[in-house]
Amino acid sequence: MGGQPGTTGCSDQPHSVSSSDDRSRFVRTRVAADAGSAARTRAEFGVWLERHFTLGADQFSDLLLAVNEAIANAAEFAYCDSAQRGTVDVSAAYDGDSDTLAVTVNDQGHWRPKVPVQPQLRGRGIPLMEALADEVTIDRTPHGTHVTLTWTDLTGPGLSA
């Protein structure tokens, strides 16, 4: 499956290095805040989930979608009023003792939905996260926005059969 460092001529891609991931953590730092990078990071998070956990189809989809929405919000809103495209840090930490997964998505921008349009059409990301995760915190600071999505009883007997 390739993956050799090789001679790609571009070694400055820390988010593509996954050798430090294990069951207790998934880390991608300085991911470009754009749609393509969001898709790639989502896919990598999905691979990590599948590799380390046995989840039901609904549960897996819920996790992937919630994390996607957090990254997508950062990609769409965090830097829309700044000239320079920013980055997003995504990390997941799993604690086996409490069977809890916490995913954080941090950016250095300010979420600012561009033009308010019909509420029916916009702003579904945060309600989605709230519906999909057990707990959602969104911490807006002058230096960025920090989203934490938490799932408890990740692998536990919560869901039967």
Add this chain to the structure above:
Amino acid sequence: MGEQFGDSVDPTAFEVGKHQVDQAVVLTVSGEVDMLSSPQLAEAIETARATRPAALIVDLSKVNFLASAGMTVLVTAQAEVEPPTRFAVVANGSATSRPIKLMGIDSVLSLYSTLDSALSSISGE
């Protein structure tokens, strides 16, 4: 800067196919519908809508990921379709109908679990 563009775009394999079943135009979508691909879905729906078919059905049966951006496209399409045309969505699964229902969008969309049920419902009226 080390930026790379245009290479190694993930094989998320978003595709939209179009075919006609009687009076209905069916858009068969596959792959991932996210903020990257949803503009293409919007464009395909818009193109199909412009021909004013009796029915326009977006079949998400082969979609393995549906983000809020994709849901917005569906809700927008529902709002923009004009009377002679009826709009329906086919979805059934953890990645598609589940978030659609979680968000209550099934109350504004005509949602079917199979293409056959969508087609027969539309032709039966």
